[in-house]
Amino acid sequence: MKKQLNNLSAAAAFESTEANKMFSQIGFGATFFDSLPNEVLILNRKGDIFAANDSFCRNFGYDSSDLLKTNWRELVAARESETEMCLQQAFDHDTYRWRTSYRINKNPKGVFQIDFLHLEDEPEFIALFHKKQQKPGDGIPYRPRRAAEKKTLGSFEAPDEFYKKLIELAPCPVFIADADFNLKYSNSAASRFLGYQPGELVGKNVLDLKRSEEVARMLELQRSQSESESIQLRSEWEYRKKDGSWVWGEAFTGNLPGGLRTAFVTDITERKNAEARIKKSQEAYRLFIRQNGLEISHFELKPPIPLTDSIDQQIAKIFSDTSLAESSESKAKHYGYSSEDEVIGKPFAYFVQNKATAKEFLKKFVESGYQVDDFEIREFDAQRNEKFYLSSLIGIVEKGKLIRIWGTQRDITERKRAEKAYRVAEEQLRHSQKIEPIGRLAGGIAHDFNNFLAVIMLQVDMINRKLPENDPLRPRVNDIKTVTDNAAVMVKQLLAFGRKQTLQPQPLVLNDVVEEFIKIIRTLIGEDIEITLKLDQNLGVCFVDPNQMTQILMNLAVNARDAMHRGGKLSIETSNITIDENTFKHRAQPKGTYIELTVRDNGIGMSAKTKKHIFEPFFTTKEAGKGTGLGLATVYGIVKQSKGFIWVNSKLQEGTTFTLHFPRTDKGAKVVKPEKVKTIPPGTETILLVEDEEHIRKTSMEVLESLGYTIIDAKDGEQAIEVAKSYENEINLLLTDVVMPKMNGKELAKKLKDVHPELSVLFMSGYTDDIMSRHGVLEEDVHFLGKPFTPMTLAVKVREAIEAHESSGRDK
Structure with missing residues (x-):
């Protein structure tokens, strides 16, 4: 036994002279064994019961004298072979602790986890600690047997030393404190529970281990228990661990001789966390029910309806024997009430306007196995406006009876009105679908087609700039320019007609x-x-x-x-x-x-x-x-x-x-048409040009370089990031396509801002606005250049983006 105790974390605590003295004064064996909140038995190798504490006798309804005549096998609701193997493992297993779960015959609903504590110094005996697998009561006092009432438990007369070792090995934390809450003893489980080393808890004050707001409750509990030494209580507390974190424990407290108090604690942190999650879930559930736009109702049936009743009988009872237990606010307002509380308790029949339709609905509900989805119902609201709903019901059946009904109603009035408006035109609707391919075609070709036009427009303008005024090729080039401009206008018209642009109201003339x-x-x-x-x-x-x-x-x-x-x-x-x-x-x-x-x-x-x-x-x-x-x-x-x-x-x-x-609005800003620029504005800044279409990239570079800009280019976002990182000088403008492989323009701009915070950004794209919005570009402060564009448009937009960024920097 001593060899085993030396391996325990808290062995030093009760091996001390002071601890031994204290245990001797309070009568360790008699008091502690019966004070343990766990149900404890002591068996021999044959399974005969030699001792049982108060908790076991009380919770399982046994008299101690009867237990001494009983073999443990008779109490366990398990196969004999399993029970025999359990005892064999408990006595012969290499470790001294072994756990499993059993059901006790006289309490078949209680499931217990049992710790078998193999005590080497007492090879013929073993201690069983039981732990309920259900929430115990809270604050339930009971009166243990008085010392004078105790009987000798068979032939097992254990010395105090045996009980001291038994407590040290107990799986639950055990604390002993004086009247001022100073800890005099804590077992190994207590040290592990609060994250301390053996002996560290002794001398600490219990109040320092509790939350400050709980001190008053702690003192009140002490006063109530001081009135009677025999009163013991269960209560729940939060305990501060050594690392500052908190754990929950259920304390079973009682008085000991010499003004000492003891607490046996069960770690309930996991249970409390689960309760908190359940509470949060319930709050969210109630909020969902009450504030959901969908009309939700929960009816209870009192009494429950037997499924053996006829369909007509069940329908009649649903009308009369239901009571609304929960409701969404939208359902209450549907029936003219301001809150859901005003409709709670009303029967199902109260919410029925057309009884024939309701009977049809409920008949389908019963016949389909107590579930019906999307049953259309026509009703009138409080203002007598015609409304249409899709109603669903699902019934909860237990033990052959319908006990509960959940229902939902979804307002489809607008949809029904639309259906009514369009019903007479179904044939025309099919014909109207011929315009859909036009829209898809417009959106699909716009990006690539505008890229083609952008290259042509840039190259034509560059050629025109280099041709002499009287060059015979100039009229031909101008013809190409005219046709290209017309093509660009046609694409714009096609997009507008196909409704492939994002439409936004604005003040205008x-x-x-x-x-x-x-x-x-x-x-x-x-x-x-x-x-x-x-x-x-x-x-x-x-x-x-x-x-x-x-x-x-x-x-x-x-x-x-x-x-x-x-x-x-x-x-x-x-x-x-x-x-x-x-x-x-x-x-x-x-x-x-x-x-x-x-x-x-x-x-x-x-x-x-x-x-x-x-x-x-x-x-x-x-x-x-x-x-x-x-x-x-x-x-x-x-x-x-x-x-x-x-x-x-x-x-x-x-x-x-x-x-x-x-x-008409007086607040609308006057629409001012942009001033036409007669000459292409030059620049000397550095521009990072990112475009996956090579022809546009090269042509745009040529235009910008001819205007005096320094250009570094990249074919996609990843290459642009590498180029930017390796570029040591300032980059003034990022000119990037929006939709590119690997990384879109907005993502690229965000990443480059981390490397070059001085950067201004000009997006360009041949996509239509609705596609652009999917990539997050449609923002008020975004500079955008639509494809196709001319050298003039490119130059002007570049200057606008650079100067706007410089202006905002000065304002800051």
Whole structure:
């Protein structure tokens, strides 16, 4: 036994003279053995029980005298062969500690972990420490047997030294302190529990091991226990470890003779951490239920419904015997309540508006095994507005009874309204899909096509710069330039028509949009149509998307062209107007100031019947295959999204006039067209040019070097980083393509800023805006150069980026 104790971490603690003296004074064996919170047995090799402490007798409902007549095998709910092997290993195994789990016959629901402590000095006996695999009670007092009530436990009369060694080997931490909380003893498990070396805990104050806010509770516990020496309590505490971290322990405390107090502690850190995670999960769950936009409900059935009931009986009981236990806030508001608390407790039937539909729903629920998904229900909200929902139910079944129902409702009203609007146009919808390939084609070819055009435009301008003014090749070169410019414009038109650009509203003067639109529309509508403009030169500012405005003008112009089979006149006008009750007849339009856009033609016009449907999706008067019916519907949608209004006036053979109103804003900045630069601005700064397309890279280098810049180039991001790291001088500008293999332009710029913080950045790309946004380039402070570009555009954008960066640096 001594050899074994010498190997224990805390052997020195109770081998000391002071500890032995203390144990002798308090009667170590009798007090400690019965004070242990663990259920403890002492067996011989045959399994006969020679001793059992208070905890074992109390928790398993045995009388001590009965236990002395019992063999341990009779108490274990395991096969005899397993029990026999357990005893054999406990006595003969090389290690003195061995653990397994068993169920006790008289407590079949309690699962225990048992530590078998093999004591070499007592080879015929072994101690069993039991640990419950479930949460113990907290703060439950009990009264142990008084010393006078104790009986001799069979023929096993162990000396105090045996019990002292038993406590030292106990798997749970054991502490003994005086009335001032100064520790007098701690076993090996206590040292391990708090991360101390053997003997280090002796002399420390228990209050220093607890949180400061728990001292008052500790003192109160001491006062309550001092009133009766026989009272012992369970309580939970946090303990400070040697390294400053905290662990949780469940302390079983009691009084000892001589004014001492003892605590047997179980490490419950893992359990407390699990409880904290569960609490956090429950809080998140409750928050999810209450604040989820999806309507969620949880019904309890009291009493539970037997599955053996008929379908009709089950449906009837669901209507009457359910009670709402949990609800999301959205469900409460659906039924006219301000919070979910107001609907808790209401039966399922309360939330039913159409009983026939509800019965059909519940019948499907029962027949499908208590789960039904996405059942469509039509209801009315508190304001009697028609609403549509997709409802789902799932039932919880236990022991052949339905005990609980979870339900969700998803509002699909907007979708149903859209379906209703589009149902009559399903055939036209299929025809409209023919425009989808145009958009995909536009986006797909834009990048590569613009790269081709960029090379041509740069090379043509470079040739022009080197040709003498009267060189016979100059007209040919200019023809190439003209055709290339037209091709670039056509790509832009294709992208706009295919809706492959990101659209963003901004304060602008609508005249600027109209003037730009006229430049691209003449070839589209034909030479036999005369276009006239009447633009108010004092036109105010409205907050709209210029690309959307171009789309509106395009659709209205195309519609006018198709109405003028033999040519005609197309008029576009702008003006400032004020709407009040005396000047306008449309009551639906709020009073205020507006910008008016008028598009008028003298075509064939339309009948009153046709005019009623022109803004409906897929409505068209054109022959099959000639139109999608989306043009005017698109116009209407853009106007409404821009908080505007649109009116139409038309008569057969008298033409058509569309009048659009957009709210005027005084806060919008005046749109100023960029000043045209007559000469290419030079520079002397250093530029890092990164472009994976070799022809563009080389041509751009040639242009910039001819302007005086120092150029270092790279074909991709990785090479650019290496070049930048090895370049010792200052780099003023990173000119980089956006979409490149291995690393995109934004990622490259971010990494290079770490190496060269003085760097300014100019992105360039032939991609459309929606693709650009996927790469995170669309930001207000980003400098961007769209492909294709001319030497002039390149030079101007480079200067703008460099000077803007220098200006911001000065401001700082």
